[in-house]
Amino acid sequence: MSWLRALKETARSGLSVERRRLEPAVAARGALGLALVVGASLALFGPAVAASSAFGAFQAAIATFQRSYRPRPTLALASGASLAVSTFLGYLTASHTVLFLVLLAVWTFLSGLAWAAGPTVGIIAASNVAIMLVTVTLPTSVATAAGHAAMIAVGGLVQAALIVLLPVRRWGVQRDALADALAAEADYARRLRHDPTASFDPVPLMTARSAAAVTPRQARRRPAELHGARGLAERIRPVLASLADPAVGAPAEGPQRDRVRELLAAAGELLDAAAHAIRRGEPVELPAAAVAALRTPDTGAVLTGAPRRAASRLAALLGDVVETAEPRTETAAETRSRPTLVELVPVAFGKMRAELRHESPILRHAIRVTAVASAGYLIGTALPLGHGYWAPMASVMVMRPDFSQTYARSVARFGGTLVGVTIASGIVQAGHPDTYASAALAVLCAFGMYLLMRTGYAMNQVFVAAYVVFLLGMAGEGLSQTIRDRVLLTLLGGLLAMLAYAVYPAWETPRLRGRLADWLVADGRYAAAVVTRYADPAGPSCPDVREALLGTRAARVGWQEALARAGHEPVRHRGLSHAAADGAAHALAQLGRVAMLLEAHLPERGAPPVPEAAALAEALRRSTERGAKEVRERRPPRWDELRELVGRWEAGEGAPDHFLLRKGAPLLLAAMDELTTALAESSRA
Numbered sequence: 001m002s003w004l005r006a007l008k009e010t011a012r013s014g015l016s017v018e019r020r021r022l023e024p025a026v027a028a029r030g031a032l033g034l035a036l037v038v039g040a041s042l043a044l045f046g047p048a049v050a051a052s053s054a055f056g057a058f059q060a061a062i063a064t065f066q067r068s069y070r071p072r073p074t075l076a077l078a079s080g081a082s083l084a085v086s087t088f089l090g091y092l093t094a095s096h097t098v099l100f101l102v103l104l105a106v107w108t109f110l111s112g113l114a115w116a117a118g119p120t121v122g123i124i125a126a127s128n129v130a131i132m133l134v135t136v137t138l139p140t141s142v143a144t145a146a147g148h149a150a151m152i153a154v155g156g157l158v159q160a161a162l163i164v165l166l167p168v169r170r171w172g173v174q175r176d177a178l179a180d181a182l183a184a185e186a187d188y189a190r191r192l193r194h195d196p197t198a199s200f201d202p203v204p205l206m207t208a209r210s211a212a213a214v215t216p217r218q219a220r221r222r223p224a225e226l227h228g229a230r231g232l233a234e235r236i237r238p239v240l241a242s243l244a245d246p247a248v249g250a251p252a253e254g255p256q257r258d259r260v261r262e263l264l265a266a267a268g269e270l271l272d273a274a275a276h277a278i279r280r281g282e283p284v285e286l287p288a289a290a291v292a293a294l295r296t297p298d299t300g301a302v303l304t305g306a307p308r309r310a311a312s313r314l315a316a317l318l319g320d321v322v323e324t325a326e327p328r329t330e331t332a333a334e335t336r337s338r339p340t341l342v343e344l345v346p347v348a349f350g351k352m353r354a355e356l357r358h359e360s361p362i363l364r365h366a367i368r369v370t371a372v373a374s375a376g377y378l379i380g381t382a383l384p385l386g387h388g389y390w391a392p393m394a395s396v397m398v399m400r401p402d403f404s405q406t407y408a409r410s411v412a413r414f415g416g417t418l419v420g421v422t423i424a425s426g427i428v429q430a431g432h433p434d435t436y437a438s439a440a441l442a443v444l445c446a447f448g449m450y451l452l453m454r455t456g457y458a459m460n461q462v463f464v465a466a467y468v469v470f471l472l473g474m475a476g477e478g479l480s481q482t483i484r485d486r487v488l489l490t491l492l493g494g495l496l497a498m499l500a501y502a503v504y505p506a507w508e509t510p511r512l513r514g515r516l517a518d519w520l521v522a523d524g525r526y527a528a529a530v531v532t533r534y535a536d537p538a539g540p541s542c543p544d545v546r547e548a549l550l551g552t553r554a555a556r557v558g559w560q561e562a563l564a565r566a567g568h569e570p571v572r573h574r575g576l577s578h579a580a581a582d583g584a585a586h587a588l589a590q591l592g593r594v595a596m597l598l599e600a601h602l603p604e605r606g607a608p609p610v611p612e613a614a615a616l617a618e619a620l621r622r623s624t625e626r627g628a629k630e631v632r633e634r635r636p637p638r639w640d641e642l643r644e645l646v647g648r649w650e651a652g653e654g655a656p657d658h659f660l661l662r663k664g665a666p667l668l669l670a671a672m673d674e675l676t677t678a679l680a681e682s683s684r685a
Contacts (some may be wrong), residue, residue, distance in 0.1 A: 080156015112366025130622025394493025416461025524624025
């Protein structure tokens, strides 16, 4: 993609407005917390302290809107406390340019590395640096700076208290995550009726797994219907695939296929009903036709062999899902543990330390944002525009570890600021609102921002820019700065951010082959773990199939995210064309799907072992590891060892006395050959 086209695409993305479900009650709660803090601060301490405390409450509410499954009060408290510390330390050095630059550089570098701990931590850290640049200008002494910092922390405390006192849809994000996973399973079942080899996107299941992890305090209060259904959905997916696939399930045509289509349709309806009940916390309303289709006695007469076993297992699992989805009062004892915020600190620092390597995109982002924030502060201060912090503030807020988000947000920030500052400054100049009127307008802008938070960054920035203008106007700051000055400084910050990425990029495109190789290795380990279980069903030393499955999911999502980022980069494909990438992804998805079909019929621990499966597992492991090395080296991968083993089995030499293994081994090899074909032409380029 050329630079011109990349700029057009990112600009269009940044200025787009998405249609999302609005949450007015949550937005009103955040605005209420802000209004309480601003009103009390104005009455007790005056406009300057009110402005500082307002920034704390404002940022704390923003933190609770992030896509995190941690308790929302915890996020608000952490945001308010960290901003209070940033403000106080910033004020102590603000009068000494060199010292403040050092603090700004260190703080910004750490905020850039914080993305290693996740996007929620990264966003909160970046916002703290940006807001610190404003709040350090408000106090007039060390004592007042301490007071401002304390009130900022109080702002976070008030937002946390309101979340506890005025709960809106308790466990709503966890309910949505689990319901989305079940709905994705339902959609998968319906698609299998028409496409027996359809692929399944694991993201909803991964999201539900992340949402299922809770802190000890959450575990004592979690509704019982949010525990167990996710694990059942995980077990249903391979059963659905094995029932539908003609290679190991029912024939492609005939009475058995018709019966399978009925079962898949019924499964989709029951999963949808369970998803609806969990999302709303209501009893499950079972569709009578679907229940009748699953309970009809002729299934055993129509289906035989593996399809019959899959149908029986599917009916049992669906019954468990429906039972689990019913609202109950007791909570489950067994939970996935999520570390508390204090326990997370060393984990976060460990992840940040692991990114201190030259090829890390997180480290490159930290270096970029540090250089840009420091340069923006110096340039903004030197320019005769006043309030030069607008430039570095804009840079820090728009910069992200990847190209497309940085450029899209830079364009959106400039456009939103232009509109927001123009409207707000026009209101100030025309109406001359007093302190309390300015505070009310700031709260109103905050409500608009919270309400439209998820509709797009450009719309978000319209309200943020207006909010800052009214808030600083309430404190008597910034009224002398013209619309032109603010817009120019915002433009300067955005241009510095875009220039930094062009000069010191972290392109995803050259790393695509590495991502593909990681996915291949993960698929190979998953397939080998499944096959090993056939060789030794009761063996305690067998690889963990569940862990291997999670590994291949993470590798697949990593590839998909990298491919999406690379698609917007102004970089040539460097040996991996779009066609090759699509073909390779399809091949590896098929490899994982075949392994999943084998997983659906894993033998019980008391079942007789199949010794021949051990050779297949070892051939899969070695072949995929060697193939991954060849992918990284831009060579077509070869599967000689696996091909030789499958050839002997097909010739009747040492073949296992197991239908699924005899059918599955050639399917695994076919998927891997498809990968070689997809990469062959690209490797010759």
